[in-house]
Amino acid sequence: MNHFELRDGELFCEDTPLSRIAGSVGTPVYVYSSATLERHFQVLRSAFVEAGLKGEDGGPPLIAYAVKANPNLAVLATLARMGAGADTVSEGEIRRALAAGIPPGRIVFSGAGKREEEIRFALETGISEINVESEPELRLIARVALSLGRPARLAVRVNPDVAAGGHAKITTGGAGNKFGVSFSEAERLYAEAAADPWLQPVGLTCHIGSQISSLAPLEAAFRRMRELVERLRARGLPVLMLDLGGGLGVPYFNQPDPPSPADYAAMVARVTDGLGVGLAFEPGRVIAANAGVLLAQVLHIHERPEGRRFVVLDAAMNDLIRPAMYDAYHDIRPVRPRQGPSVIADVVGPVCETGDTFTRDRELPPLESGDLVAFMSAGAYGASMSSEYNSRLMAPEVLVRGRDWAIVRPRPTYEEMLAREARPPWLD
Numbered sequence: 001m002n003h004f005e006l007r008d009g010e011l012f013c014e015d016t017p018l019s020r021i022a023g024s025v026g027t028p029v030y031v032y033s034s035a036t037l038e039r040h041f042q043v044l045r046s047a048f049v050e051a052g053l054k055g056e057d058g059g060p061p062l063i064a065y066a067v068k069a070n071p072n073l074a075v076l077a078t079l080a081r082m083g084a085g086a087d088t089v090s091e092g093e094i095r096r097a098l099a100a101g102i103p104p105g106r107i108v109f110s111g112a113g114k115r116e117e118e119i120r121f122a123l124e125t126g127i128s129e130i131n132v133e134s135e136p137e138l139r140l141i142a143r144v145a146l147s148l149g150r151p152a153r154l155a156v157r158v159n160p161d162v163a164a165g166g167h168a169k170i171t172t173g174g175a176g177n178k179f180g181v182s183f184s185e186a187e188r189l190y191a192e193a194a195a196d197p198w199l200q201p202v203g204l205t206c207h208i209g210s211q212i213s214s215l216a217p218l219e220a221a222f223r224r225m226r227e228l229v230e231r232l233r234a235r236g237l238p239v240l241m242l243d244l245g246g247g248l249g250v251p252y253f254n255q256p257d258p259p260s261p262a263d264y265a266a267m268v269a270r271v272t273d274g275l276g277v278g279l280a281f282e283p284g285r286v287i288a289a290n291a292g293v294l295l296a297q298v299l300h301i302h303e304r305p306e307g308r309r310f311v312v313l314d315a316a317m318n319d320l321i322r323p324a325m326y327d328a329y330h331d332i333r334p335v336r337p338r339q340g341p342s343v344i345a346d347v348v349g350p351v352c353e354t355g356d357t358f359t360r361d362r363e364l365p366p367l368e369s370g371d372l373v374a375f376m377s378a379g380a381y382g383a384s385m386s387s388e389y390n391s392r393l394m395a396p397e398v399l400v401r402g403r404d405w406a407i408v409r410p411r412p413t414y415e416e417m418l419a420r421e422a423r424p425p426w427l428d
């Protein structure tokens with residue numbers, strides 16, 4: 001459920017009309033709903049608690065929100081107040097999580113290629129765990145921990161060889177993917193780490209893909225993770241926690257309905273029953289996607305003689321790359337729907353690439369130049385993947401709370417964009 005709905009013929013975010021935000025901030029602009037973020041977090045946590053799942057400390061499992069989905073500080077701070085942790089993949093994300101008030105003890109550091117400085121920063125900050133993705137990385141962490149005189153708490157990322165996800169580019173759990181190590185390697189690395197005084201292996205982690213629409217691959221992967229926990233324990237190695245990653249899909253209109261948080265939690269409870277490990281999760285999309293929209297304005301309706309109709313927006317692939325990159329479907333809704341018959345059109349942006357197409361041959365409600373439209377479910381991997389391609393300014397971000405709203409990332413000025421670059425002395 002989200003808090004974007006039509007009221008009196010106009011699309012609102014909570015108690016704020018979207019047209020008011022667009023009128024004041026301009027378009028394109030990302031708009032997020034605090035109530036939706038909070039609700040999604042709460043629904044997940046309740047599902048985990050009701051299924052009897054526990055975290056390492058015996059309380060509810062750690063929900064380490066995947067910062068990459070939407071790293072805006074205001075979004076992170078909203079979730080921090082709910083008790084969220086953070087799954088991070090760079091020093092930048094760790095710094096964001098800390099700046100938003102997420103305690104280091106709830107931050108995990110994942111990612112297939114961590115730099116030495118980043119590992120040092122993570123250890124100095126005292127984050128909860130580093131998810132080790134490879135043998136060379138384990139060696140590097142051991143070296144940094146030794147040089148700092150601080151033991152590193154680790155979870156070994158296993159690649160369970162179960163591929164899942166809404167698109168090949170967001171599938172991570174196949175043996176051919178770069179992420180994590182095999183089961184046998186994990187067993188060896190875990191034992192090696194346990195023998196190193198500067199390494200503290202405390203558990204295992206996996207993340208098999210994103211936008212997963214069925215529990216079956218998750219369950220298969222988690223069962224294999226359980227077997228590994230049992231094998232490690234049989235060798236006398238302590239395993240205190242399992243971080244089961246993220247990946248739960250959201251309903252993007254034309255996709256199969258994803259599993260509910262309650263069904264997901266019940267499955268995890270079944271698989272981990274009696275195992276006595278603390279659990280952690282790294283959800284991103286399921287918290288943020290439906291908590292945000294990208295607002296854009298129709299610049300032109302362009303009809304080509306061959307009969308194709310193009311709705312040209314002021315938002316482009318640099319603002320929302322998911323359709324170009326993953327053929328992703330985002331519902332496109334007029335902010336003030338007009339009466340009249342629907343039309344078939346392509347919706348495109350102004351960027352100089354044919355790939356700057358949000359959708360083709362979509363049946364759309366009537367639209368005219370100047371109308372505002374909202375790309376729905378754009379709160380995850382929207383702003384966070386945006387760029388300045390074609391020297392377009394990054395879309396600003398707005399957070400709504402009831403009738404209140406605030407710009408949480410302003411649109412930069414052209415002067416700011418140019419001031420970031422410098423001329424080398426020989427061109428002066």
Ligand code: LLP
Pocket residue numbers: 066069087110111170172207209210211245246247248282283284285286322326380381385
């Ligand atoms: N944990 C790890 C280690 C991850 O790599 C990811 C996402 C997550 C958690 C969060 O997954 P989620 O719950 O959001 O599915 N840009 C793509 C999605 C890439 C996901 C990458 N990893 C998209 O727009 O669909």
